[in-house]
Amino acid sequence: MVKGSAPHVLSFINLKGGVGKTTTAVAVAEILAHELKQRVLLIDLDPQTNATVNLITEEAWDELDREGRTIAQLFSDKINHHLPPRFDIERSIVRGVSTINGGIRSLDLLPSSIRLIDLQDLIPTIAMAGNYTVNPRDILRIALQPVIDRYDYVIIDCPPSLGTVTKNGLNISGGYVIPTIPDIVSTWGIYQIVEKVRQFAEEVNQPIEPLGIVATKVQGNNLHQRVMTDLSHRRLGKFAESDVAQPRFFKNTISQSVAVARGADPEADLRTFNGKYGNPACEQLLRLTLEIHELCRAKVR
Numbered sequence: 001m002v003k004g005s006a007p008h009v010l011s012f013i014n015l016k017g018g019v020g021k022t023t024t025a026v027a028v029a030e031i032l033a034h035e036l037k038q039r040v041l042l043i044d045l046d047p048q049t050n051a052t053v054n055l056i057t058e059e060a061w062d063e064l065d066r067e068g069r070t071i072a073q074l075f076s077d078k079i080n081h082h083l084p085p086r087f088d089i090e091r092s093i094v095r096g097v098s099t100i101n102g103g104i105r106s107l108d109l110l111p112s113s114i115r116l117i118d119l120q121d122l123i124p125t126i127a128m129a130g131n132y133t134v135n136p137r138d139i140l141r142i143a144l145q146p147v148i149d150r151y152d153y154v155i156i157d158c159p160p161s162l163g164t165v166t167k168n169g170l171n172i173s174g175g176y177v178i179p180t181i182p183d184i185v186s187t188w189g190i191y192q193i194v195e196k197v198r199q200f201a202e203e204v205n206q207p208i209e210p211l212g213i214v215a216t217k218v219q220g221n222n223l224h225q226r227v228m229t230d231l232s233h234r235r236l237g238k239f240a241e242s243d244v245a246q247p248r249f250f251k252n253t254i255s256q257s258v259a260v261a262r263g264a265d266p267e268a269d270l271r272t273f274n275g276k277y278g279n280p281a282c283e284q285l286l287r288l289t290l291e292i293h294e295l296c297r298a299k300v301r
């Protein structure tokens with residue numbers, strides 16, 4: 001990629017909770033940065049702060065949070081626009097994050113905060129509160145303008161919803177990835193996501209391409225096999241009966257494994273890819289990242 005050109009911006013999204021969005025987003029960001037030497041910014045949009053505390057220590061996060069150096073402060077400034085703004089993008093981006101190798105030099109993090117829980121319902125009211133200068137869905141886009149061209153990739157870990165915070169992420173995304181457990185309940189909402197994002201893309205008048213669906217926590221049972229067969233034939237559930245095309249199903253899937261489940265366990269050795277993700281997930285995540293990288297280089301901005 002030519003230096004200074006626009007990065008590939010990808011949201012990891014699913015309305016269903018606990019399907020591996022954060023795990024996949026963090027691992028893809030780490031692999032892009034460490035193995036593929038890309039300059040990566042991971043944005044944590046989820047008030048659960050799972051991606052944040054995966055990549056930095058809780059102590060480090062605590063200090064950032066107290067000093068208003070998280071995404072919550074960005075939204076808080078817009079809600080409380082009568083107060084002097086505190087958010088500073090340069091001071092909020094944490095450089096060289098990850099447990100791997102004591103930090104990956106080209107991986108940066110824009111952290112989240114649990115404070116976002118109370119704020120997120122107020123964000124849509126910003127315009128009504130008299131702050132007409134900013135559209136609520138443009139807050140993140142405007143804040144990132146001074147830094148975004150430093151990166152080859154921006155990876156966004158979204159909460160399991162399509163609220164205004166997620167829309168701020170989609171609004172800067174050229175594409176999105178849908179992690180899902182290959183079972184009936186987890187794949188139920190995928191059609192709705194594709195439809196809703198298509199509508200949103202129309203509204204903001206820019207392409208937001210469904211890059212693909214990735215199967216996570218895969219177990220060798222019949223149900224998982226059946227759902228993955230449907231996914232690979234692009235005939236998942238409602239897609240089979242409608243004109244809406246099912247997004248591609250990534251060839252590389254991520255197995256259910258104890259090592260990945262231990263990811264947040266401070267007792268685990270998280271200093272190497274193998275220690276953090278174990279086998280076979282380490283290799284699977286690497287191959288998935290290569291698949292995503294190839295697709296992005298071929299098209300998605």
Ligand SMILES: Nc1ncnc2c1ncn2[C@@H]1O[C@H](COP(=O)(O)OP(=O)(O)OP(=O)(O)O)[C@@H](O)[C@H]1O
Binds near residue numbers: 020158254
């Ligand atoms: N391949 C896997 N094998 C075993 N456990 C996994 C795997 N992937 C994720 N997990 C575990 O499943 C749980 C949910 O994963 P994760 O936090 O990535 O999901 P999520 O979709 O981001 O959830 P949320 O909607 O709450 O943000 C975590 O405890 C994680 O460690």
Ligand SMILES: [Mg+2]
Binds near residue numbers: 046050157
């Ligand atoms: Mg998550």
